[in-house]
Amino acid sequence: MHKSLWASVLLLVSAAGVTLGTLTLGPLWAAEPAEQRAVERARREVKLLDDIYKTAIVLITKHYVEESSDLPAGEAFKVLFENMKKKGWHEVRLLDGLGEPLNDENTPQDDFEREAIKQVMAGKAYYEKLDTIDGKRYLRAATVLPMVMEKCELCHDNFKGKKVVGALAYTLPLQTNPPSKAAKSAKPVAQKQGK
Numbered sequence: 001m002h003k004s005l006w007a008s009v010l011l012l013v014s015a016a017g018v019t020l021g022t023l024t025l026g027p028l029w030a031a032e033p034a035e036q037r038a039v040e041r042a043r044r045e046v047k048l049l050d051d052i053y054k055t056a057i058v059l060i061t062k063h064y065v066e067e068s069s070d071l072p073a074g075e076a077f078k079v080l081f082e083n084m085k086k087k088g089w090h091e092v093r094l095l096d097g098l099g100e101p102l103n104d105e106n107t108p109q110d111d112f113e114r115e116a117i118k119q120v121m122a123g124k125a126y127y128e129k130l131d132t133i134d135g136k137r138y139l140r141a142a143t144v145l146p147m148v149m150e151k152c153e154l155c156h157d158n159f160k161g162k163k164v165v166g167a168l169a170y171t172l173p174l175q176t177n178p179p180s181k182a183a184k185s186a187k188p189v190a191q192k193q194g195k
């Protein structure tokens with residue numbers, strides 16, 4: 001009687017252990033590489049966006065901005081960034097690095113932005129951090145804004161003689177489960193980790 005009771009208790013405990021093991025360890029093992037791949041995709045997206053935005057800002061400044069009364073490319077792009085944010089793609093902020101912005105809105109506003117501007121002004125071209133906002137995972141990345149042409153001084157007197165003037169700060173949601181690949185990737189990831 002006792003023996004069989006103990007046997008069933010043991011059986012229950014070990015079954016629970018196994019279940020717990022698969023429930024907790026399985027998803028954990030799978031989550032990390034999935035997030036790692038999402039981070040790599042997000043980094044690539046930052047590079048692509050950064051290249052497009054900066055190339056366009058420079059081209060517009062070069063060809064369309066002649067006087068300080070003209071619409072600055074930076075100001076026009078803030079409207080573009082606002083639209084991208086509204087549509088749920090990503091967030092981009094134009095950050096001041098010299099402490100005297102034309103618009104106070106461009107002053108670094110949180111810990112990430114303050115650290116990013118510190119790193120960029122100290123010579124780093126890129127700074128990033130993973131963040132959880134309202135339970136969702138994000139890549140936050142900042143890229144250097146160099147003083148690319150004299151024309152910038154038309155409106156920014158304080159840029160004279162500077163090499164770096166600010167940063168673009170990106171916040172991109174991590175796409176941990178791209179619908180088409182989620183099913184395919186789950187198995188190989190688990191096998192890799194199990195070895």
Ligand code: HEC
Nearest residue numbers: 061068072074075095096101102103106151152154155166
């Ligand atoms: C025609 C005037 C004008 C020119 C030329 C111009 N900017 Fe600006 N810039 C502005 C204005 C106005 C703002 C503030 C825009 C806002 O926040 O609405 C700004 C904002 C900025 C900021 C954020 C800090 C701040 O001062 O608010 C940076 C960094 C910046 N510009 C870099 C550049 C660079 C680099 C160039 C040259 C490629 C450039 N700007 C050319 C007018 C100009």
